Amino acid sequence: MSRSVRSLLSGNEACVEGGLAAGVRFFAGYPISPATEISEGFSQRLPQVGGRFIQLEDELASMSAVMGASAGGVKAMTATSGPGFSLMQESIGMAGMIEIPCVIINVMRVGPASGIATMPAQSDVMQARWGTHGDHPVVVLAPSTVAECFDMVVQAVNISERFRVPVIVLSDAGLGYMREVVTLPDPEELKLWERPRPKDPPEAKTDHTFDADEGGVPPLADFGEGYSIKLEGHVHDYNGMSVTHDSELVEKHLHRLQDKLTKAINEITIFESTGVADAEALIIAYGPVGRSAKHAAAEARANGKKVGVLRLGTLWPFPDKLVAEAAENKSLILVPEMNLGQIVGEIERVTRGTGVPVKALNRNDGQSISPRAMLEAIAAASN
Amino acid sequence: MLRDITKLSDGPVSRLRQEAIELKHTPTTWCPGCGDGIIIQALLRAIAAENLDCRKVAFVAGIGCFGHAGEYLPFDFFHALHGRCLATATGLKLARPDLKVVALIGDGDGLAIGGNHFIHAARRNIDLTVIMFNNSVYGRTGGQVSPTSEVNTKLQTAPYGSIERAFDPCAVAISAGAGHVGRITVYHARQMQIMFQEALRHPGYSFIEVIQNCHVMLGRYNDVGNATQMILGYRDRAINVHLAKTLSADALKDRIVIGRLCYKTFPELTAQHAELSQRLRTVTSPRRGLASSVAVKPTKRIGRCEILLSGTGGQGLQLAGTVFAEAAGILGGFQAVQVQNYGPAPRGGVSTSEVVIADDEVLHPRVEMPDVLLAMSQAAFETYANKVRESGFILYDPMFVKPAVMKVPAHAVAMTEIADQLGRRLVANVVAVGALAKLLGILSIDHLERTLLARIPKGTEALNSKALHAGYEAITV
Ligand SMILES: Cc1ncc(C[n+]2csc(CCOP(=O)(O)OP(=O)(O)O)c2C)c(N)n1
Numbered sequence: 088m089s090r091s092v093r094s095l096l097s098g099n100e101a102c103v104e105g106g107l108a109a110g111v112r113f114f115a116g117y118p119i120s121p122a123t124e125i126s127e128g129f130s131q132r133l134p135q136v137g138g139r140f141i142q143l144e145d146e147l148a149s150m151s152a153v154m155g156a157s158a159g160g161v162k163a164m165t166a167t168s169g170p171g172f173s174l175m176q177e178s179i180g181m182a183g184m185i186e187i188p189c190v191i192i193n194v195m196r197v198g199p200a201s202g203i204a205t206m207p208a209q210s211d212v213m214q215a216r217w218g219t220h221g222d223h224p225v226v227v228l229a230p231s232t233v234a235e236c237f238d239m240v241v242q243a244v245n246i247s248e249r250f251r252v253p254v255i256v257l258s259d260a261g262l263g264y265m266r267e268v269v270t271l272p273d274p275e276e277l278k279l280w281e282r283p284r285p286k287d288p289p290e291a292k293t294d295h296t297f298d299a300d301e302g303g304v305p306p307l308a309d310f311g312e313g314y315s316i317k318l319e320g321h322v323h324d325y326n327g328m329s330v331t332h333d334s335e336l337v338e339k340h341l342h343r344l345q346d347k348l349t350k351a352i353n354e355i356t357i358f359e360s361t362g363v364a365d366a367e368a369l370i371i372a373y374g375p376v377g378r379s380a381k382h383a384a385a386e387a388r389a390n391g392k393k394v395g396v397l398r399l400g401t402l403w404p405f406p407d408k409l410v411a412e413a414a415e416n417k418s419l420i421l422v423p424e425m426n427l428g429q430i431v432g433e434i435e436r437v438t439r440g441t442g443v444p445v446k447a448l449n450r451n452d453g454q455s456i457s458p459r460a461m462l463e464a465i466a467a468a469s470n
Numbered sequence: 471m472l473r474d475i476t477k478l479s480d481g482p483v484s485r486l487r488q489e490a491i492e493l494k495h496t497p498t499t500w501c502p503g504c505g506d507g508i509i510i511q512a513l514l515r516a517i518a519a520e521n522l523d524c525r526k527v528a529f530v531a532g533i534g535c536f537g538h539a540g541e542y543l544p545f546d547f548f549h550a551l552h553g554r555c556l557a558t559a560t561g562l563k564l565a566r567p568d569l570k571v572v573a574l575i576g577d578g579d580g581l582a583i584g585g586n587h588f589i590h591a592a593r594r595n596i597d598l599t600v601i602m603f604n605n606s607v608y609g610r611t612g613g614q615v616s617p618t619s620e621v622n623t624k625l626q627t628a629p630y631g632s633i634e635r636a637f638d639p640c641a642v643a644i645s646a647g648a649g650h651v652g653r654i655t656v657y658h659a660r661q662m663q664i665m666f667q668e669a670l671r672h673p674g675y676s677f678i679e680v681i682q683n684c685h686v687m688l689g690r691y692n693d694v695g696n697a698t699q700m701i702l703g704y705r706d707r708a709i710n711v712h713l714a715k716t717l718s719a720d721a722l723k724d725r726i727v728i729g730r731l732c733y734k735t736f737p738e739l740t741a742q743h744a745e746l747s748q749r750l751r752t753v754t755s756p757r758r759g760l761a762s763s764v765a766v767k768p769t770k771r772i773g774r775c776e777i778l779l780s781g782t783g784g785q786g787l788q789l790a791g792t793v794f795a796e797a798a799g800i801l802g803g804f805q806a807v808q809v810q811n812y813g814p815a816p817r818g819g820v821s822t823s824e825v826v827i828a829d830d831e832v833l834h835p836r837v838e839m840p841d842v843l844l845a846m847s848q849a850a851f852e853t854y855a856n857k858v859r860e861s862g863f864i865l866y867d868p869m870f871v872k873p874a875v876m877k878v879p880a881h882a883v884a885m886t887e888i889a890d891q892l893g894r895r896l897v898a899n900v901v902a903v904g905a906l907a908k909l910l911g912i913l914s915i916d917h918l919e920r921t922l923l924a925r926i927p928k929g930t931e932a933l934n935s936k937a938l939h940a941g942y943e944a945i946t947v
Contacts, residue, residue, distance in 0.1 A: 094761040095796045095808070113565050135750045139564045139743055143557065144590040151554040151587075152561025155530065158548050159566035181551050232835075233807075265835055266792070266808040268799025270765070289525070310546040310562065311569050313525035317541060318548045320533075328495075328541060375835060382833030458834050 090273040098236045098262040101269065102192055103128030105240030106164055108274040111190070112138035113156035113163035115149040117171060120204035121260035122194035125166035146171035150178035153189045158318055160309030162244055164190035168260075169202055172211060173218070179253050180219035183344060185318040186251035186305065188282055190243045195259040197425075197453040206453025207259035209374055210426035215255045216403045224344040226254045226355055227403040231377040233267035239400065241277060242357065249280035250351055251304055257402070259425070261455060262375050282307050289313035297325040303347030348404050357400030358409060362388065366395025368419040368465045371410065371434055373399040376423050376456050383458035387465070394465065405433045414438045419468050423448040423456045444468065495542040500535060503697025505656035505682035509603060510539045512659050513572070516666035527570045530559040532584060534576035534610045536603035545572075553583030556591040559598050567740035570599070570670065577604045577618040581637050585617075592646035592675055596739040599669045600677045602639055605684035613687035624691035643677040644732045650676040651732040655704035656683060658728060665730070674738045681726055760796050760924045766803035768829065772912050776837040777825040779902075780854055781846025781870070784821075786899030790844070791823030793903055793921045794913065798827040801917035807832045820849055827912070842910060844902055845871050846885070855880075865906055867898070881909060883944045889937060897937035904941025915942055 096104065102125050106114070114129035116122075126142065133140040139156070143149045149165045156163040167175065172193045182189050193215065197208035211218075215227045226246050230239040236258060243254040285306040287296045292314055299305040305325055308314040317327025322337050330336045348355065361381050363369060368387075372380040377398035387394035397413045399406065414420055414434075420443055422431040431447040438445055448464045450456050500506045517527060528546040531537035532555035540547035546569075550558040559573040580588050580602050591598065607625060608614040614627040618639065622631040643651050650672040654662045662680065669676035683700035694700050704726060711729035714722055777794060779787040791808045799806035809824040824837040841862040845851035851871045855864055864880040866873055869887060873880050883905045889898035900922065907918050919938055926934050 090763065092761050092763055093765065093800055094757070095759055095792065095799060095806070113561070115561060131755055134743070134747045135753055135755070137747050137751070139747075141560070141564055143560070144586050147554060148557035148560070148587055148590070151550060151557035152564070154550075155548065155558040155561025155563075156565035157561075158546075159562050159569070161565040163561070163565070177551055178554070185548075261809070261835075264810060266795060266810075267832070267835075268795060268804075268806045309566075310528045310548075311526055311566055314546070315544050316546050319541065320549050320551060327547070329538075378831075379834040379836075381831075385833065455834075455836050457836070457838050459838065 090275070091270050093268065093270045095266050095268050096233055097124065097264055097266045098230070098233050098258055099124035099194065099264070100128060101233045101236035102166065102240050102256070102258065103132060104271055105237040106190070106244065107132055107136065108237070108271070108277055109162065109241040109244035110279055111162045111164050111244060112136070113153065113161045114138070114140050114165065115143050115152035115156070115163070116165050116167065117143055117146050117149050119168045119171045121196060121263045122166045122168045122171075122192065124263070125192060125194070146174035147178065150175040150182070150191070154178065154182055154185070154187050157187045157189050158310050160311075162188070162248065164192065164244070166192035166194065168194050168196045168204070169211060170200070172214065176214075176219040179225065179255070180221055180223040181320050182253035183223035183225055184221075184320055186307070186344070187318060188247040188251055190240065190247050190254050190256065192240070192256045192258060194263040195257060197260075197451065203453055205260055205264070207261035207375075207455070208425045208451060208453065209257070209259060209376065210429070210451065211257060212402060212426065212429040215257055222341065222345070224252050224348055225403060226250075226252055226348065226401070227257060228254065228357060228400055229257045229373040229402050230262065230400070231373070231375050231398065233262070233265060234269040235400070236262065237269065237271055239357070245278075245280040246355055248282040249304075250347055250355070251282060251307060252348065257374065259374060284308065285314065294326060297327075299325065299343060299347070302350050303343045352404060352406070355401055355404065356406045356409060358406065359398040359400065360396070360413060361398070362393070362395040363397055363413050364395070365393055366417065367393045368421065368469070369395050369397060369413060369417045370421045370423065370461060371397045371399065371413070372423050373402055373430065374425075376425060379456060379458050380423060380461060383461040386458055387462060399430070402430065405437075407437050410434060410437045414441065414443050417443050419443070419465060420445045421448055421461060421465055421468070422446070423461055423464070425450055425456060427451050498542060499538045501686045503683070503685060504535070505605065505680070505684075505701070506536050506539060506603060508656045508659050509536075509601065509662070509680050509682065510543070512662040513601065513666050514543070515663045516670060519663070520667050520670050522570055522670070526568060527572065528562060529572050529574065530555050530562060531574035532576060532579035534579045534603070534608070536574055536576050537579070539574060553579055554587065555579065556584060556587040556598070556600065560591055560594070560596055563596055563598055564740055564743065567597070567744065571597075573598050573600045575600060575602050577602060577606060577639065578608045578616045581617040581639060581642070589642065589646035592643050592648035592677065594739045595647065595649060595675045595736045597674055598676070599666070600675070601666070602677070602679045603682050604639060604679050605682045605688065606636070607684050607688045609684050609687045613690050623688070626690075629691075639679045640677070640731050647736075648677045648732065649674045649734045649736055650730070652677075652730045653679045653681065653726070654728050655681040655708055655726060657701045657704040658708065661728070668730070674735060758925065759792070760800045760921055762800050766801060768803035770912070771829050772804065772827065774826065774828040774832075775842070775910070775912065776840045776859075777827070777842045777844075777906075778837045778840035778854055779823040779825070779844045780850035781821060781844070783819045785846050786896065787821050787823045787844075787846070789925060790899045790903050791825045793918060793925060794825045794827070796925075797913050797917040797921040801920060802913055804828060805830060805832045807835045809836060820847065820853070822850070842906065844906060846898070846902070848872065863909060865902065865909060867902070881905070881945065883941065885941065888940050888944065892933060892937055892940065894933060897933060900934050900937035901941035901944070904938040905945050908942050908945040915939075
């Protein structure tokens with residue numbers, strides 16, 4: 088019998104449920120609005136299931152501890168908001184470099200520096216991709232509903248484990264605090280992906296035990312199994328030995344980090360398309376703005392106007408092909424974002440030369456973008 | 471192949487190096503005469519002498535010359551970011567208390583960029599064996615000033631001699647709460663091994679500072695001599711902690727006090743976590759509010775209904791919103807969203823709760839044009855009354871609201887007065903829920919009552935039920 092449960096949960100609470108259901112048993116964090124409830128939830132629940140929660144001295148420590156725990160073979164995550172997310176950047180690059188699975192939830196707030204702690208924005212989209220140095224690999228997901236907070240945290244853990252890559256979930260203050268009636272699936276019915284393991288036992292370890300598979304993902308053993316594994320933040324070979332003067336090896340390593348995600352693009356890309364095929368105007372949106380866009384499209388359809396929505400669940404790696412195909416022959420693409428214009432640049436890049444006009448609709452005052460504003464923007468552009 | 475260093479004898483250094491350090495890693499990154507090798511060899515001897523299972527020994531290091539040690543050794547190794555060794559080690563140890571975690575830090579790595587972790591790891595008393603390679607200089611980056619560089623040392627970034635006073639790492643560790651603290655120098659290789667063994671055995675946070683020569687980087691502009699001269703200098707300056715206790719501060723000037731400086735035991739962090747987990751094994755947190763495993767089908771279709779509850783903080787509008795959302799979503803079979811206290815609110819403690827109920831997905835999650843407005847303050851009325859949809863209505867409390875003439879119906883229910891009569895002004899919100907339920911007609915009063923009773927403090931059930939029904943009865947349309 089299925090043990091799915093229907094209840095009223097906030098986005099932050101759903102993130103906790105998602106993490107637990109995905110098997111996360113380690114959480115390290117530092118309090119910050121509007122993400123604090125995620126830490127609080129884990130602090131209450133993890134000890135009950137034999138997991139470990141620790142509040143550390145800052146976000147630098149939190150991300151480092153998460154990586155340490157993951158090296159021990161325990162699924163690990165953290166949650167923060169803008170200021171803390173900035174502090175985590177160096178470590179996020181580290182996680183990409185040593186290919187250690189971990190999940191970071193950023194419950195976005197509006198504005199730089201301290202901004203406004205309890206007001207939402209989508210202004211960390213580019214930071215999530217490019218916030219740390221060195222062309223690192225990263226996957227970024229953006230949930231739009233409370234139910235999706237659960238689903239995407241599960242998916243984030245899955246992707247992170249399977250492809251050995253840090254996965255960032257971009258929630259926001261609106262979604263984190265919003266409460267919605269959701270039906271959570273029975274955790275036992277969830278499909279969980281595991282990190283690839285070495286085929287050779289520790290005694291039989293060779294120089295090739297940690298070579299990558301066809302997908303470009305090398306196996307990972309836990310600390311304590313006897314493999315004597317090296318997690319090395321410098322550029323390294325499969326055995327974790329740093330390579331300094333071998334440009335060929337350096338290039339091979341850094342390219343593989345990106346290639347493994349390109350190869351997995353179909354498994355990584357989450358999206359929802361609503362009335363895209365016959366639409367004249369297309370709205371491309373993500374996060375809670377994505378659901379408002381669907382609202383706008385439904386209203387437009389009710390009035391005989393063909394508006395479609397491509398809602399991006401995966402923001403990075405950016406789904407070029409998906410967007411290019413959706414954009415074909417549209418008379419207009421509207422990109423509403425709660426920031427000063429970030430993902431719109433990617434859409435312009437992908438549609439360059441096709442003649443399809445791309446129009447940004449931005450709001451960066453902590454308020455959501457209403458369906459009416461989207462419809463007005465479409466009408467204004469069509470005139 | 472993994473080598474079993476537990477089989478290593480305490481034999482000649484050359485043999486040790488051959489067996490434990492894979493030869494392909496030599497020459498190491500370290501300069502000839504560097505103290506790093508002496509420290510690592512003492513550590514290997516200590517691990518062997520303690521008979522530790524090398525599969526269960528994990529190394530974590532920060533960034534600096536010393537940090538490369540882990541690459542050469544037959545243990546699991548995490549080469550963490552500059553300064554983050556102790557935070558990384560904390561995560562590893564907490565997740566895997568079965569591992570013996572050895573953390574290698576430098577003076578710059580551990581006390582400058584990683585200073586915050588240095589004090590907090592000590593405070594937490596987590597079972598780590600922490601070894602600081604203190605060469606009083608940033609070696610890796612070519613000889614810049616470090617938090618342990620002595621005043622007047624000439625360095626790449628202190629070309630006129632360093633001005634700032636140096637840290638005493640052991641004093642910092644002790645004052646931060648470390649239980650087991652010791653200092654030694656690279657001259658004292660044998661004693662170092664014994665101190666490492668004690669540190670490995672100590673069931674809590676251990677910190678050993680090793681004073682180490684860097685004749686290359688420190689020696690660049692300072693007359694420190696060659697490696698041998700520097701190391702012999704440590705021999706001459708070292709004084710045992712017991713002897714040091716009998717001497718005056720003056721006599722101890724320029725001396726290096728070596729030995730165990732502090733030994734105390736405190737409850738250990740990972741053990742405390744394990745204990746907590748054991749205690750909570752059979753506990754599950756009580757869920758607030760309703761939860762249901764049965765999917766209910768709504769009895770009618772309502773399209774989309776936007777409810778805005780507004781008044782003053784403390785009037786219980788969030789609870790009212792929650793009750794609507796939960797009753798609609800869990801018992802009524804609709805979809806429901808609640809957004810709290812958010813939006814363009816006028817100043818002055820205004821509290822709003824938005825609820826959107828729909829047959830299918832709630833798309834836009836915000837109330838843009840309320841079908842229903844509950845106004846429990848004049849400010850709420852003035853801000854939101856003119857936004858109500860033409861087909862909608864307003865419910866207000868005449869104790870707080872003097873309504874303007876509106877195009878939409880406005881119903882007055884003396885909710886606060888009714889609550890006062892019931893004996894608790896606090897339940898005015900519940901009276902409002904009852905009245906709204908009647909006016910709205912899409913949620914059953916039964917469902918609302920069940921939801922409400924699952925949310926309120928024990929012992930107030932009768933009062934709340936009464937208030938709910940009083941509100942319901944107050945509407946006579
Ligand atoms: C965030 C960051 N800042 C600066 C550096 C550059 N860096 C590498 S090692 C080092 C100093 C190491 O000094 P210490 O910890 O004393 O170790 P040593 O090299 O002397 O053994 C610095 C500043 C870095 N790797 N990362």
